[in-house]
Amino acid sequence: QKEVEQNSGPLSVPEGAIASLNCTYSDRGSQSFFWYRQYSGKSPELIMFIYSNGDKEDGRFTAQLNKASQYVSLLIRDSQPSDSATYLCAASGGFKTIFGAGTRLFVKA
Amino acid sequence: EAGVVQSPRYKIIEKKQPVAFWCNPISGHNTLYWYLQNLGQGPELLIRYENEEAVDDSQLPKDRFSAERLKGVDSTLKIQPAELGDSAVYLCASSRGLNYEQYFGPGTRLTVT
Numbered sequence: 001q002k003e004v005e006q007n008s009g010p011l012s013v014p015e016g017a018i019a020s021l022n023c024t025y026s027d028r029g030s031q032s033f034f035w036y037r038q039y040s041g042k043s044p045e046l047i048m049f050i051y052s053n054g055d056k057e058d059g060r061f062t063a064q065l066n067k068a069s070q071y072v073s074l075l076i077r078d079s080q081p082s083d084s085a086t087y088l089c090a091a092s093g094g095f096k097t098i099f100g101a102g103t104r105l106f107v108k109a
Numbered sequence: 110e111a112g113v114v115q116s117p118r119y120k121i122i123e124k125k126q127p128v129a130f131w132c133n134p135i136s137g138h139n140t141l142y143w144y145l146q147n148l149g150q151g152p153e154l155l156i157r158y159e160n161e162e163a164v165d166d167s168q169l170p171k172d173r174f175s176a177e178r179l180k181g182v183d184s185t186l187k188i189q190p191a192e193l194g195d196s197a198v199y200l201c202a203s204s205r206g207l208n209y210e211q212y213f214g215p216g217t218r219l220t221v222t
Contacts, residue, residue: 043215046210097207100151
């Protein structure tokens with residue numbers, strides 16, 4: 001069974017701090033990796049995607065990929081209360097995209 | 110650019126009744142997905158279309174669920190008859206192709222009583 005694992009949280013950080021969200025995947029054939037943000041009662045919203053090893057930055061968000069360790073992370077700098085949500089990691093390769101169960105992030109004002 | 114459109118947003122039905130969900134993907138997106146999401150879980154794939162062809166329906170409970178994507182654009186997912194355990198959020202997503210980023214519609218929250 002191909003899996004994507006995330007710590008369910010909640011991860012609590014103070015406003016202005018860096019939030020670090022982690023994800024591991026089991027399928028070495030995975031090629032594309034995605035981070036989605038999901039507010040309560042809403043559908044997932046794409047915030048980052050990464051295909052190559054290393055870092056990819058977009059505004060306050062940085063995605064990091066290490067294929068050798070089968071590890072993906074998302075850093076959120078200068079965390080804001082509006083960042084409080086569930087963050088879903090997804091890995092895609094071969095014929096399927098697998099989503100993790102998500103990590104709940106709470107940013108304290 | 111318009112996003113993925115789904116309807117209805119909410120549906121309450123009694124068990125054993127039929128229900129249908131509709132999805133219109135982002136223009137130009139050939140790949141369309143139907144997912145089921147339970148509370149506290151990630152989306153789980155029900156079926157994936159490439160144009161009008163269902164290329165992955167391995168997780169679709171075919172005894173009660175059916176789907177179609179005539180003309181390779183919008184799609185309908187049907188449940189007949191619905192069971193209490195079908196209560197969930199049904200999400201439609203589309204992408205340029207497999208392994209590309211997916212964009213989700215607002216979802217349909219189904220409650221079966």
